[in-house]
Amino acid sequence: MASIKEGASGGGAAKPVAQRLLATATRLFAEQGYDRTSVQEIVDAAGVTKGALYHYFGSKEDLLHEVYGRVLRLQQERLDRFADADAPVEQRLRDAAADVVVTTIENLDDTKIFFRSMHHLSPEKDKQVRAERRRYHERFRALVEEGQHTGVFSADVPADLVVDYHFGSVHHLGTWYREDGPLSPQQVADHLAGLLLRALRP
């Protein structure tokens, strides 16, 4: 329901207008912020007009919500994959923690928007997004708790706080990570996952 109204375009043209609009909006939102980006700017940059945008999307906010949906679905799916793997819990947590870093860096525009503009959503959509985020948080927390119960992680720190601790660093990536910096996404991920696992050593 939250997905784009099929671009149809029978034969298979160059680039569906709806997707071009979403990609353009994502870039502009990340660069200038949601409120600072006008609908006119988006359609100009995408080479269409408002008529096209409002043909595919119900509102400007729908564009934002669409970005959120994409990120959430992607991250949740990947987390589930790693958490369900057949490996010791410390390995599963390490893999999941590192993966979310890589995925975040690879979609840095989306995640910048995600964390900066969350509070721009209408109460209704905000509630939905929060619910999905909570599911994600809880899945991650379950990994930490499992390790604490089996004794491979230190138990004298609340699991919730540990999760927020790690996601703080993930959240923060958009602020400091530069593509032309000295570290590859995978290197950053390995370092951050390493720090987390060491912080959890009993």
Place this chain on the structure above:
Amino acid sequence: MASIKEGASGGGAAKPVAQRLLATATRLFAEQGYDRTSVQEIVDAAGVTKGALYHYFGSKEDLLHEVYGRVLRLQQERLDRFADADAPVEQRLRDAAADVVVTTIENLDDTKIFFRSMHHLSPEKDKQVRAERRRYHERFRALVEEGQHTGVFSADVPADLVVDYHFGSVHHLGTWYREDGPLSPQQVADHLAGLLLRALRP
């Protein structure tokens, strides 16, 4: 130059208008975001009119910049105090790391604004704020490096990344910390500083 045009008010009235405006703006910016808060709202909530606001501040952006200046000065001063203390480096880092958490929670409105609205500043002011943040970052990094050189901290993770790691969690506080939650500011600070120090164990 970046400070408020003296409220004068010779004798010492109830509450200087300039400070009331700044406090009101801070609250509203934190609640609704900078762009979503109109100047009219601010002056209404402060019980004055636009004439008063533009008498004391050059622009809406000046209000934001003023909030930034306050936070930056406060945090820098406190960091310097802890970093200069006469104690082993692991103790100084722990104290500094915990203190910034407590200070952040105690000024959660300011820091929410700080991290959310940074990119709303004009290039000129943005440059200035960045420079001050960098000084702060470097002071903190020096502590990590000192410990790495003297061997009390593991050296196989870049010091810059460690600093961003910790400040990620600080940055993130505004997202999850609730006053009516189970943890006091000091408890959160102790946990986060503990995690950092354990992550750095050789």
Place this chain on the structure above:
DNA sequence: TGGGACATACCGACTGGTTAGTCTGCCCCT
């Protein structure tokens, strides 16, 4: 084969409302 009926995809001028900032002037203290 042709043509009417209808739908999809998009255009772009327009509207109603909001906004930051200005300006003139009053009031009160010194």
Place this chain on the structure above:
DNA sequence: AGGGGCAGACTAACCAGTCGGTATGTCCCA
């Protein structure tokens, strides 16, 4: 009597969303 401190109406710009219109395509029945 002069100026700081403020009021409040005003302006010029901008913005999300609307709406009537057009061009192109598809389906169906004769």
